[in-house]
Amino acid sequence: MPRFAANLTMMYTEHAFLDRFAAAAKDGFKAVEFLFPYEYPVVEIKARLADNGLTQALFNTPPGDWADGERGIASLPGREQEFRRGIDTALEYATAIGNKKLHVMAGLIAVGQPRDKHRAVYLDNLDYAAKAARSHGITIVIEPINTRDIPGFFLNRQDDAQAVCGEVGAPNLQVQFDIYHCQIVEGDVSVKLKRDMARPNAGIGHIQIAGVPERHEPSIGELNYPYLFQLIDTLGYDGWIGCEYRPKAGTSEGLDWLSPYLPT
Template sequence: MPKLAANLTMLYNEVPFLDRFALAAQDGFQAVEFLFPYAFKAEDIRQRLDANGLQLVLHNLPAGNWDAGERGIACHPDRTAEFRDGVASAIAYARVLGVGQLNCLAGKVPAGVADATLHKTLVENLRYAAAELKKAGLKLLVEPINTFDIPGFYLHGSAQTLALLDEVGADNAFLQYDIYHMQRMEGELAATLQKQLARIAHLQLADNPGRNEPGTGEINYAFLFAFLDRIGYDGWIGCEYKPAAATRAGLGWIKALAQ
């Protein structure tokens, strides 16, 4: 059974964010992840992690104005300075929180910008981010997102993202592979996981359709978990799904898959 981390942006969202850590620990999670820490003091989050014996395994670089619908700015040529400031902020949080890897969301394609410009901007920003993170002993992750949920997202396939990482050429830059997003965009889950295992530093999950907990849709998680154990994946899997009801009411899937 792979190691599971509770995504506190998605799970336990019926309670305030800082109260979710205790609930995750009570339900047996040993690690957590979330989208962004920046609305809170790093020391306050660290206190909740320590008080509940939890490890933080992932958070994202700042991604623009999330509430206004932005989903990353790394490909936006007019916001390079903002992106680089965000890298510095993320590293500062990571040092306090003890997380070892940060995810970069490329963003949605801005109107009127040529693809060559978007590509060049993203490559340069990722090279910068990887170099800065390497100084801090951190991995940089890059995640493709399905374009049904986020129309216009620039990176939307695993092969596309890996080709981009080849061009970036940083030895601390890896693919973040979200099983739900890649099921929607390309399928071939097991084959991709096996082929690209060395380049995948983190996994996330949800079922499809609906992005709810495993067991509610078409993805055979019993097979995938056994397969991941068999091929030697030793990283974390972030439970980044929308609970169909209350979070705790839907956690039975973990015990079912552990049998």
């Protein structure tokens, strides 16, 4: 049976952020994820998780200047020290709240910039992040993101992400397989899930879902998610599946799709 984590950055936005934990638990979620916790004291996040019986499935390491349009700094030359400080901060939060997976965003690359140089920085930074996280029992994940939602994002395809993980060679570096992004960029989702779940040295560390193309509930759009959920179960994935979508109307009102997967 698949296990779902509510993404509190995109879901329950009708509530203040710290109130979204209780709203998700009330609807039957047992885990949550979100982009960034850093504007809130770690004790506040920890208390909301504990009070509502929730597991923290995932959050992102600091992304640079998000408000100014940055979308990660892991592949940006000259930002290495800032990246390392961000890893330290993320690990402080993760260890305090019991979070076991951290998403590192690659960042943007403009047309004409040296891709090889960005890739070398990316590999070095991921090696640092994975080594720093390993002693805490934490896995680093990287995510291919479509360039329609984030133009210029450095990492776009599943096979490229798997190649990066293989080259770094860290046992706690894996790919975050976002089905929404994969369908937009390359499709053939089922075949890629089967291929990458079977990889011995990298594989899939986290899965996220959303309807395609509007990024609403997984029951809306061109993908047959009940089939994909059954396939994911068959492949032996036992991690959380992050619901990183924008509800078409109210969050709770759009959760009919979740009912078959809640414990009875």
